[in-house]
Structures are given as structure tokens and as C-alpha cells.
Amino acid sequence: MSAEKILILGPSWVGDMVLAHSLFQTLKTQRPNAIIDVAAPAWTLPLIARMPEINRGIALPFKHGQLALLDRVKFGLSLKEQGYTQSITLVNSLKSAILPLAAGIPQRTGFLGECRYGLLNDIRPLDKAKLPRTVDRFVALSADKNQAPMENNASIPNPRLIADHNNALQALSKLGQNAPTTKVLGLCPGAEYGEAKRWPAEYYAEVANAALSHGWQVWLFGSDKDLPVTQEINQLTSNRCLDLGGKTKLGDAIDLMSLCDTVISNDSGLMHVAAALDKKVIAIYGSSDPHHTPPMHPEAVVAYLGLSCSPCFKRVCPLTGPDAHLACLKRLTPPSIIQDIKFLA
Incomplete structure (x- = not known):
């Protein structure tokens, strides 16, 4: 009998793709001989390459939000000879x-999603109360259709990425840097979703200065869009940080982050990357909900005030006035974060 061959239609967001690794691990535990391919936007492929359960990553050529019906049909037809026995669609769009x-x-x-009767023939019910986290929902799709899904318990494996140490050293060399000889604090001050997820730059700078005063290195991670904030933080530390903003592709950023000892991050894709690299993570939550997309690491520190207006899930804070x-x-002050780093431990 030929092995099962599963095609996963993966998410577009970096954080969600990291969380999907819990599903991939679960599938491999349940079906050790299964071959798993993942089709997803090209920018997620460096993540897939660091997940040993995946046989192949397939780059989808479609633009975000684009229907491209004919192109999707043609692309699907091109995969017909691959002999997939099952697909699992993690995105709920039509x-x-x-x-x-x-x-x-x-x-x-x-899951049913946008009225996908006929397109999907193995539709699972989504009970958001029983499956509150994104990772719970992903893993639930691994169960046989007649089997009750796992519900938010310890049997769900945490995501884990296998970093390429040699590539990290090569990336540092290209930046004119040597391998670190002291502890490294990684800061991830960006969040593509919007400013309501971003801890203030001056707060990050205060933490960076504290780390530098204890002899640590500080590395600033971010995409091209995060360059203004990484530059601002670096300026506030007299340019003593290694500013990686806009200077690394995702694969290099993953491998460089594996050299960090502690990572402080907004609720972003890089937060989930750090947790999956088994780093000590301090995750800062503003407008989002740590109960829905928490960092999947047993020792992660979640900084969240849970104000009466939280979580609002807005890109920009809807409230006005300085208070x-x-x-x-803003009420999550740097000293409260600094105490969780334990510089002298």
C-alpha cells in the first residue's frame, strides 16, 4: 500500500505558520509514514525549510487577497500527478x-469557513469555545473525522524550528560581525498589524540600555517596514545595538535569533519564531489576546495588563487623550520588563 501523501494549504502570516508546526508534528506522530507537503506564500518557505517533518514547501504564486480563480484551478491541476490522498486547509477563505x-x-x-460546501468534503465543526487558540484549531484538523479533537491540553506539541548555525555565522560575517562572545538580547519592536501592537520605541531603548550596561549585546530584528523603529531605538542607545532592521531575509533572521539568549517581542511572527527556537521569550501584548495566540513555550513570560478596553483587536488605539x-x-513600563530578564542569572 502506498504511503499517505498530505497537502497542507498553509497560512500567510509568519506567526500562524509557526503555530502550524504543532499540526505537522501531530500528523507525523499519528501517521509516521505520511509524506507532508505545504503549499503557502513564498515568504513562508524559510520557516517550512526549518521544520523536519515537511517533505517539500510549495510556493503559491497568488497575491494576497487575489481570487485568481483560473490561476488557482491551473495550479491545482498541475499538482494532480502528485497523488495526494488528503488536503488540510488551514485558511478559512473560499x-x-x-x-x-x-x-x-x-x-x-x-473548517467550513466561507461556505465551502462541495469544495471541501471533510468539513469539521469549529467550536471556538472548545478550541480557543489558533494552535488548537490547527491541531484539531489532524484528527480522524470520527475522532474527538484534542482540546487545549498538554498533548499538543510546541512548535520547534531547527536553526542553521553555520548560516547564522555566515550572515553575521556578511554584516561585518563576529560570533557573539557575550549574552545577546534580541528585540523585535515591529508588528505588521499596526501600532496598537507596538510597545513604544523609547521603552525598548530603555531595556536595551540596561542590557548594554550589563555587558550584553543587543540585536534589533525587523523587516524593511520596521527600519524606522529599529533606527530610533539604536539612536537612543548611542548606536550601540546591532540594527538588523531591513538587513536580513526571514531565513537569516531565524538563524541569527537562535544565537540570542533572551528575546523581547511584540505579539508578532518573530515572537512565535523565538518561542519555537526555545529562547526565553518576553511577549508584550497590547490590542491582541494572549489567550488566542500565546507564545508556545512553557517558560514564556507574557506581559499583558488586561485593561477593561483590552483586547480591542484594533490596528490603531481607538481611545484618545494622554491617559x-x-x-x-504604555502602562507596561520598562522596569517591569527588565526584572524578567534576570541579567545576572
Whole structure:
């Protein structure tokens, strides 16, 4: 009998793709001989490459939000000869379910989402109360259709990424840097979703200065979009940080982060990367909900005030006035974060 071959239609967000690794591990535990491929946007492939359970990452050529019905059908048809026995669609959109149908995959699993009757033929009920976290929902799709899914318990494996140490050293060399000889604090001050997720730059700078005063190195991680904030933090530390903002691709950032001892991050994709690299993570939450997308690490520290207005899930704080605007973040003062780093431990 030929081995099962599963095609995962993966999420677009970096953080969600990291969380999906719990599903991939669960599938491999349940079905050790299964071959698992993941189809997702090209920018997620460096994550997939660091997940040993995955046979192949397939870059989807579609633009974000684009229906591209004919192109999706053609792409699905191009995968027909791969012989997939099951697809699992982690995205709840209508368009994400077109490709598995076109590929002729006999069992097409997913939540109902946007009225996907016919596109999916193995539709699972989504009880958000029983499956409160994103990771719970992903892993629930691994269960046989007649089996009760795991519900938010310790049997769900934490994501884990396998970093490439040699690539990290090569990336440092390209930046004119040597391997660190002291402890490294990684700071991730960006959050693509919006400012309501971003701890103030001056707060990050205060923490950075504290780390530098204890002889640590401080590395600033971020994409091109985060360059203004990483530059601001570096300026506030007299340019004593290694500013990686906009200077690394995702794969290099993952490997460089593996050299850090502690990572402080907003609720972002890099926060989940740090947790999956088994780093000590201090995760800062403002407008989002740590009960929905927590860092998946047993020793992660979650900094969250849980104000009456939180979580609002807004990109920009809807409140005005100096005492109200971004209070969920501004009232999380640097000393409260610094004490969790334990520089002298």
C-alpha cells in the first residue's frame, strides 16, 4: 500500500505558520509514514525549510487577497500527478479551497469557513469555545473525522524550528560581525498589524540600555517596514545595538535569533519564531489576546495588563487623550520588563 501523501494549504502570516508546526508534528506522530507537503506564500518557505517533518514547501504564486480563480484551478491541476490522498486547509477563505478540488485530492479537510460546501468534503465543526487558540484549531484538523479533537491540553506539541548555525555565522560575517562572545538580547519592536501592537520605541531603548550596561549585546530584528523603529531605538542607545532592521531575509533572521539568549517581542511572527527556537521569550501584548495566540513555550513570560478596553483587536488605539491612548502598552513600563530578564542569572 502506498504511503499517505498530505497537502497542507498553509497560512500567510509568519506567526500562524509557526503555530502550524504543532499540526505537522501531530500528523507525523499519528501517521509516521505520511509524506507532508505545504503549499503557502513564498515568504513562508524559510520557516517550512526549518521544520523536519515537511517533505517539500510549495510556493503559491497568488497575491494576497487575489481570487485568481483560473490561476488557482491551473495550479491545482498541475499538482494532480502528485497523488495526494488528503488536503488540510488551514485558511478559512473560499479561494483557498479551490486548489485541492482542482488537484483531485479525494479527502479535502478543513473548517467550513466561507461556505465551502462541495469544495471541501471533510468539513469539521469549529467550536471556538472548545478550541480557543489558533494552535488548537490547527491541531484539531489532524484528527480522524470520527475522532474527538484534542482540546487545549498538554498533548499538543510546541512548535520547534531547527536553526542553521553555520548560516547564522555566515550572515553575521556578511554584516561585518563576529560570533557573539557575550549574552545577546534580541528585540523585535515591529508588528505588521499596526501600532496598537507596538510597545513604544523609547521603552525598548530603555531595556536595551540596561542590557548594554550589563555587558550584553543587543540585536534589533525587523523587516524593511520596521527600519524606522529599529533606527530610533539604536539612536537612543548611542548606536550601540546591532540594527538588523531591513538587513536580513526571514531565513537569516531565524538563524541569527537562535544565537540570542533572551528575546523581547511584540505579539508578532518573530515572537512565535523565538518561542519555537526555545529562547526565553518576553511577549508584550497590547490590542491582541494572549489567550488566542500565546507564545508556545512553557517558560514564556507574557506581559499583558488586561485593561477593561483590552483586547480591542484594533490596528490603531481607538481611545484618545494622554491617559487613555495606548494605555495597554504604555502602562507596561520598562522596569517591569527588565526584572524578567534576570541579567545576572
